Amino acid sequence: MPIRLDSHDADFEQRFAALLAGKREASQEVGDVVANIIADVRARGDAAVVEWTNTFDKSDVAPATLRISDAEIEAEANRVGPEVVAALQTAHDRIRAHHAKQLPVDHIYQDHLGVTLGTRWTAVEAVGIYVPGGLASYPSSVLMNAVPAKVAGVERIAMVVPAPHGQLNPAVLAAARIAGVTEIYRVGGAQAVAALAYGTEHIARVDKIVGPGNAFVAAAKRQVFGQVGIDMIAGPSEVLVIADGSANPAWVAADLIAQAEHGAGAQSILVTTEKGLADAVAAEVERQLNLLPKQGIARDGWDEFGAIITVASLDAAVVLANRIASEHVELAIDDPQSLVPRIRHAGAIFLGHHTPEAIGDYVGGSNHVLPTARSARFASGLGVLDFVKRTSILGCDPSSLAALAEAAITLAEVEALDGHGRSISIRLNR
Ligand SMILES: NC(=O)c1ccc[n+]([C@@H]2O[C@H](COP(=O)([O-])OP(=O)(O)OC[C@H]3O[C@@H](n4cnc5c(N)ncnc54)[C@H](O)[C@@H]3O)[C@@H](O)[C@H]2O)c1
Numbered sequence: 347m348p349i350r351l352d353s354h355d356a357d358f359e360q361r362f363a364a365l366l367a368g369k370r371e372a373s374q375e376v377g378d379v380v381a382n383i384i385a386d387v388r389a390r391g392d393a394a395v396v397e398w399t400n401t402f403d404k405s406d407v408a409p410a411t412l413r414i415s416d417a418e419i420e421a422e423a424n425r426v427g428p429e430v431v432a433a434l435q436t437a438h439d440r441i442r443a444h445h446a447k448q449l450p451v452d453h454i455y456q457d458h459l460g461v462t463l464g465t466r467w468t469a470v471e472a473v474g475i476y477v478p479g480g481l482a483s484y485p486s487s488v489l490m491n492a493v494p495a496k497v498a499g500v501e502r503i504a505m506v507v508p509a510p511h512g513q514l515n516p517a518v519l520a521a522a523r524i525a526g527v528t529e530i531y532r533v534g535g536a537q538a539v540a541a542l543a544y545g546t547e548h549i550a551r552v553d554k555i556v557g558p559g560n561a562f563v564a565a566a567k568r569q570v571f572g573q574v575g576i577d578m579i580a581g582p583s584e585v586l587v588i589a590d591g592s593a594n595p596a597w598v599a600a601d602l603i604a605q606a607e608h609g610a611g612a613q614s615i616l617v618t619t620e621k622g623l624a625d626a627v628a629a630e631v632e633r634q635l636n637l638l639p640k641q642g643i644a645r646d647g648w649d650e651f652g653a654i655i656t657v658a659s660l661d662a663a664v665v666l667a668n669r670i671a672s673e674h675v676e677l678a679i680d681d682p683q684s685l686v687p688r689i690r691h692a693g694a695i696f697l698g699h700h701t702p703e704a705i706g707d708y709v710g711g712s713n714h715v716l717p718t719a720r721s722a723r724f725a726s727g728l729g730v731l732d733f734v735k736r737t738s739i740l741g742c743d744p745s746s747l748a749a750l751a752e753a754a755i756t757l758a759e760v761e762a763l764d765g766h767g768r769s770i771s772i773r774l775n776r
């Protein structure tokens with residue numbers, strides 16, 4: 347059973363703090379396992395990638411078959427039915443349209459001294475996208491990763507995806523084809539992240555790795571940061587539903603289950619002002635769990651990390667939401683806009699009774715790769731800005747250099763960097 351908390355209870359703070367500290371992704375054990383795998387891939391390249399892959403995924407891959415050939419991509423993708431291709435295309439087009447609005451523009455101007463100043467944006471050259479594939483397959487995550495990269499102008503998009511028992515998911519390959527992914531490898535977990543970061547005989551290194559994954563993937567991204575860029579930590583999925591008496595308990599329960607079924611550390615939390623709704627949702631989750639084919643994973647997720655919290659007011663709910671800093675925040679109230687300005691820490695906000703989070707997972711157009719484990723306090727969801735970088739531009743002419751020289755030379759003296767000062771003064775006609 348999920349934990350039940352009431353903000354009126356004397357031990358509320360203590361139990362809420364325990365909920366926040368719950369061990370869902372970063373752990374010493376996972377970190378140690380991942381460090382070992384990364385070191386092995388650095389030392390032995392493809393041989394290590396293949397061994398770890400065959401161990402964890404129960405597959406039979408060899409160095410020469412790590413990369414999925416164009417012919418195999420074509421054959422697998424062609425097995426996908428037209429209704430799935432149409433749905434992927436709808437999702438692709440909506441994601442593309444939304445992300446195109448995020449493209450930043452160069453800005454160059456001259457200030458009052460005549461100094462040229464500016465910002466120029468260029469795309470990252472080579473990106474690795476991680477598409478999860480252990481417990482479920484995520485064609486939608488292919489689009490969420492690859493489309494913003496394409497919009498940004500990334501030339502090389504190398505996708506890694508695990509193939510448990512050697513099975514590729516045709517819809518994942520169809521999505522990759524639609525999105526214009528340039529190369530695909532049947533490898534996942536920390537070994538995939540290490541190969542992308544350091545390069546192996548068959549997997550060329552990239553400049554940045556993006557995408558969601560389980561605790562091992564999240565830990566690996568943390569550990570290779572610096573060697574390559576990373577987007578954020580998008581680990582096991584989570585949702586926080588804020589609901590009042592206007593909410594439909596069956597709808598709220600369905601949304602809680604939708605995140606719990608991601609399994610492996612996923613977390614679903616309800617914060618409500620109505621004790622009656624809390625009871626009704628708890629009962630409804632039980633009823634709906636029994637209807638799910640993959641009941642086990644969702645039930646484990648709900649039982650292990652789920653929570654129902656009763657609070658005195660929506661104001662109090664907002665305070666808790668900002669402390670939890672969830673990946674997704676659903677506002678199951680009649681006037682969601684009244685709370686939006688006050689939700690400061692959330693990967694994504696879903697407005698009102700008719701916006702289930704799953705619409706954002708697939709076809710809303712916004713990105714579903716979002717910060718988890720409270721990292722929404724400092725990180726944002728994946729977008730075009732993750733695939734570009736800024737270069738500043740600066741230009742002086744003789745008169746603007748002269749106008750700035752004195753202050754610059756003074757600061758060089760303060761820092762005892764005479765060479766800096768001279769590189770300025772040598773240009774002045776004194
Ligand atoms: N935040 C987001 O945007 C977002 C989006 C989609 C999915 N997700 C999350 O991604 C995760 C997907 O997890 P998954 O497991 O299905 O797929 P995954 O691809 O992330 O992980 C599978 C890989 O984990 C590695 N692994 C498994 N057990 C291991 C062990 N004991 N030691 C070392 N490595 C091990 C294996 O290499 C395996 O191939 C879920 O937690 C889901 O919630 C998050």
Ligand SMILES: N[C@H](CO)Cc1c[nH]c[nH+]1
Nearest residue numbers: 484486583707714715716
């Ligand atoms: N809810 C997940 C994390 O945002 C994304 C996803 C993909 N497919 C289904 N759900």
Ligand SMILES: [Zn+2]
Nearest residue numbers: 583604605707
């Ligand atoms: Zn989801």
